[in-house]
Amino acid sequence: MSEHYDAVVVGAGPAGSAAAYAMAKNGLKVALLERGEYPGAKNMFGGTLYSEAVASLFPAFWESAPLERPVVRDEVWFLDDSSAVTLGFTGLHYAQPPYNKFTVLRSRFDQWLAWQAQQAGALLFPSCLVTDLRWEGSFAAGVVTEQGDIFPASAVVLAEGALALLAEKAGMRGPLEAHSFTIYVRLTFSLPAARLEERFQLEPGEGADLVFIGYPTAGSIGKAGLFTNKDSVSLITGVYLDELVQKGASLPELAWRTRSHPLVRRLLDGAILEEYQAHMLPKGGFRQIPRLYGDGLLVAGDAAMLISGRHGADLALLSGQLAGETVAQAKAKGDFSRKMMAVYAEKLKNTFYYKNMQAAGDALDYYKQHQDADFLLSKALNGAAYRFFAERMLTDREKREMVLKELAGIQTPIKDFSDIWQGLQHWRVL
Numbered sequence: 001m002s003e004h005y006d007a008v009v010v011g012a013g014p015a016g017s018a019a020a021y022a023m024a025k026n027g028l029k030v031a032l033l034e035r036g037e038y039p040g041a042k043n044m045f046g047g048t049l050y051s052e053a054v055a056s057l058f059p060a061f062w063e064s065a066p067l068e069r070p071v072v073r074d075e076v077w078f079l080d081d082s083s084a085v086t087l088g089f090t091g092l093h094y095a096q097p098p099y100n101k102f103t104v105l106r107s108r109f110d111q112w113l114a115w116q117a118q119q120a121g122a123l124l125f126p127s128c129l130v131t132d133l134r135w136e137g138s139f140a141a142g143v144v145t146e147q148g149d150i151f152p153a154s155a156v157v158l159a160e161g162a163l164a165l166l167a168e169k170a171g172m173r174g175p176l177e178a179h180s181f182t183i184y185v186r187l188t189f190s191l192p193a194a195r196l197e198e199r200f201q202l203e204p205g206e207g208a209d210l211v212f213i214g215y216p217t218a219g220s221i222g223k224a225g226l227f228t229n230k231d232s233v234s235l236i237t238g239v240y241l242d243e244l245v246q247k248g249a250s251l252p253e254l255a256w257r258t259r260s261h262p263l264v265r266r267l268l269d270g271a272i273l274e275e276y277q278a279h280m281l282p283k284g285g286f287r288q289i290p291r292l293y294g295d296g297l298l299v300a301g302d303a304a305m306l307i308s309g310r311h312g313a314d315l316a317l318l319s320g321q322l323a324g325e326t327v328a329q330a331k332a333k334g335d336f337s338r339k340m341m342a343v344y345a346e347k348l349k350n351t352f353y354y355k356n357m358q359a360a361g362d363a364l365d366y367y368k369q370h371q372d373a374d375f376l377l378s379k380a381l382n383g384a385a386y387r388f389f390a391e392r393m394l395t396d397r398e399k400r401e402m403v404l405k406e407l408a409g410i411q412t413p414i415k416d417f418s419d420i421w422q423g424l425q426h427w428r429v430l
Contacts, residue, residue: 005031007327008143008153009122010130010166012039013106014313015301015320016159017113018057022324024120028331031151032114032122033143035129040110044186044277045313047227047234048209049109051099053314057321058116060097065112068103068229069207070095073200077263079215080382084263095206103207103227103234104313113317130160133170133297139336140170140297155296155327155336159320162282164290164303172299173290178245180284182222184238185255189271193231199267200228211310214378216258220249221374224258226267233271235259240283251278282307286357292348293341298323306348308356315353322347 007023009016012034020032036042048071054061062070072095075088094100118124134142134150142152143166158167162181167173193204200208212224222239237255244251258264282288282305289305292298300306300323301316308315326344330336348354 002031002149002151005029005142005151005153006331007031007155007157007324008033008151009157009159010143011159011161011301011303012036012114012117012124012126013043013110013159013161013301013316014113015303015316015323016157017110017117018317018320019157019159019300019324019327020114020117020122020320021057021120022321023327024117024122026325026328026331027121028328030117030122031153032117032124033128033130033145033151034114034124034126036126038111038126039114039124040107043106043110044184044279045106045281046184046225046236046310047103047186048101048310049104050101050311050314053318055098057317062097062099062102066105066108068105069202069205070099071101071103071207071209071227073202073206073208073210075209076211076213078378078381079212079261079263080378081215082262083382083386085378085381085385095203101209103209103229105229106313130166133166137295138338139295153296155298155330155341157320157323157327158297158299158303159301159316159323160303162280162302164282164299167290167299167303170294170297172292172294172297173288176282176284176288178242179240180282180288181241181280182238182283183241183244183251183278183280184236185251185276185278187235187255187259187273188229188275188277189233189235189268190231190274191233191268191271195270196228196231196233202228212258212261212264213374214382215261215375217254218375218378220247220254222254223374224254226264232274233268235264235268238281241280281312285360289357292345293338295338296336296341298326298341298344306353306357308353308360311353318351318353319348322351 006028008031009020010033012032020030023030072092073090075086077084077086114124129146130143131146132144133140134144140156144150160166207228210226216224216237217239220239220243224237226235237258239249243249282302284305290299292304300319306315306319323344330340
């Protein structure tokens with residue numbers, strides 16, 4: 001049995017490191033346990049990190065953090081097999097402090113984040129797999145590792161990631177079904193910075209983030225995307241986990257479809273595939289947020305299902321910060337009871353992302369009822385665009401009628417409107 005800690009944090013991702021930092025900064029004795037060889041060794045994500053959330057904990061973090069590029073070009077592409085209808089925005093002010101968001105590689109950024117916690121006084125233990133909680137009556141009083149080591153503590157923060165096996169074991173949530181998760185693969189291609197910038201119409205140092213809807217995952221509920229790093233391009237493709245079984249989907253095949261699309265292929269021309277990774281994300285939504293607190297116990301980040309649209313890593317960091325501040329308050333009061341730890345949940349309820357998740361509480365129902373929406377809308381938009389931009393010897397009225405007839409042949413106008421309206425409420429791709 002090791003020495004006693006004020007708090008043990010399980011997982012050195014954004015939530016865990018933020019929690020450890022917030023507690024160590026307030027003078028608590030903190031152990032940060034990470035199952036990987038180093039923080040970020042087992043992590044990947046959609047590629048962008050919103051700066052305001054990070055700056056709330058680390059002001060002017062861009063001066064020292066290992067970031068890739070500030071994103072100035074943000075687009076959504078509705079893809080068909082040979083075309084794309086695009087919606088986007090390029091804002092050059094986003095290339096200046098305080099920025100809007102950055103492309104990031106977790107293998108680098110997570111190490112920096114954990115180092116901030118260490119600099120504040122937290123002790124990092126890599127290659128440390130936690131297999132169980134240590135209990136004193138109803139109180140979580142530390143953790144037990146795979147090697148049998150015991151870390152006694154007054155409080156435990158579970159920031160263990162999407163599967164959240166310890167949270168389930170502690171009764172914070174029940175078993176989750178496959179439709180509560182999405183699984184993504186990421187292909188990273190090296191591409192010289194100057195060539196990358198020319199291809200994506202960027203100035204030196206600027207970044208782009210493109211989301212693909214429709215063709216790449218046609219037949220399955222999912223999305224794809226591409227983002228630019230300093231001297232590489234990352235391509236992601238993901239679907240709901242249950243789709244892989246129910247529809248016989250193959251994630252490598254879907255990733256290949258994305259990579260092989262004629263418009264995507266042009267962006268990757270000459271790039272060399274360097275890395276292949278996969279990662280699972282919780283997408284159960286508001287209704288599946290687990291119990292967040294107990295006697296001496298808090299749950300944060302992906303383990304708490306705190307993902308809202310493309311906001312994930314930043315929300316993990318913010319929830320970790322709130323968890324750390326709550327434990328610091330409990331330490332000051334000498335009270336780690338469930339009633340005291342409930343302060344964390346109250347803090348979460350006042351955040352923008354919790355309110356966003358609450359407003360979109362039926363997101364899972366939407367995807368169950370509108371499984372074909374992304375595909376049909378992309379097909380309809382591209383068909384209409386082909387007809388609209390084709391210059392034919394037709395009157396404007398004849399052209400409009402032709403486009404409307406084409407749309408009606410795909411699905412009814414009422415369903416078009418319903419899909420668009422529901423999509424605006426649930427896609428949250430920007």
